[in-house]
Amino acid sequence: MARKAKKTKNKKNKPAKATAARRTRKVSKTAAKTAAAGAFVVRAPEAPSLPVAGTRARFPVRRIFCVGRNYAEHTREMGHDPDRELPFFFMKDPSGLVLSGGTFPYPPISKDVHHEIELVAAIGKGGADIPKEKALSHIYGYAVGLDMTRRDLQGEAKKTGRPWEVGKAFAHAAPCTAVHPAGAIGHPNEGHIWLNVNGHQRQRGDLKELIWSVPEIIAHVSRLFVLAPGDLIFTGTPAGVGPVAKGDVLEGGVEGVDRLVVRVG
Numbered sequence: 001m002a003r004k005a006k007k008t009k010n011k012k013n014k015p016a017k018a019t020a021a022r023r024t025r026k027v028s029k030t031a032a033k034t035a036a037a038g039a040f041v042v043r044a045p046e047a048p049s050l051p052v053a054g055t056r057a058r059f060p061v062r063r064i065f066c067v068g069r070n071y072a073e074h075t076r077e078m079g080h081d082p083d084r085e086l087p088f089f090f091m092k093d094p095s096g097l098v099l100s101g102g103t104f105p106y107p108p109i110s111k112d113v114h115h116e117i118e119l120v121a122a123i124g125k126g127g128a129d130i131p132k133e134k135a136l137s138h139i140y141g142y143a144v145g146l147d148m149t150r151r152d153l154q155g156e157a158k159k160t161g162r163p164w165e166v167g168k169a170f171a172h173a174a175p176c177t178a179v180h181p182a183g184a185i186g187h188p189n190e191g192h193i194w195l196n197v198n199g200h201q202r203q204r205g206d207l208k209e210l211i212w213s214v215p216e217i218i219a220h221v222s223r224l225f226v227l228a229p230g231d232l233i234f235t236g237t238p239a240g241v242g243p244v245a246k247g248d249v250l251e252g253g254v255e256g257v258d259r260l261v262v263r264v265g
Helices: 002-037 072-077 132-138 151-160 214-224
Strands: 049-051 058-060 064-067 089-092 097-099 113-115 117-123 139-146 174-176 192-197 200-206 232-234 249-254 258-264
Touching: 049 097, 117 192, 117 214, 117 249, 132 139, 132 214, 139 232, 139 249, 139 258, 174 258, 214 232
Parallel strands: 064 232, 097 174
Antiparallel strands: 049 058, 064 089, 117 139, 117 232, 139 174, 192 200, 192 249, 249 258
């Protein structure tokens, strides 16, 4: 009886094993076809982009470069000497863009998230070692952005000499307006830059107070990286950076460019 039961069990398992084998062969064939066709093996992420003001077109965003400490008063408030040293750069993740009018979700881990309002230059023509005299010809347009910062995590990274990504490149860390073509608004080199929180002024400055001008920034960053169409450059923030809390409404802008509004969720 034991042998008969074993035989019956084996007969019942054979169809299941055959089915499993067929499934394995089918998966293998599908994978081979996918590889042969050059298709992605997982769902490809959507390409980040920003609207172009006044049109239905969009500006594709490739990378986000940010200039650190580019206003003298902000440099002082961060505990540094504002003497004209070479600019330094860090990067944010393009997937962290949040369009003006949207919500900035308060990020996890941090208990000290700060706002930093900035003029953003959108690169339309790439290049390396771009002379500052020709830099403006590489700009497609301008926007207004917020470099949202987990200040406590950034501070810890500074103390230990570690990279800043945990403080700067987290999800939703780059709220931004639409891009305004330079052909429509020109190349702003002066004008108010400001930010209010819940209607109260926090940041105020003028573009003419930039330690390094936009052409100088492009000239320098293009010596370090090959710039490409779709790159964004956040050009620095004036003094007055400070913490935000859930429920806050951030409203800021750059004279002659645009106005940005986001709510902290």
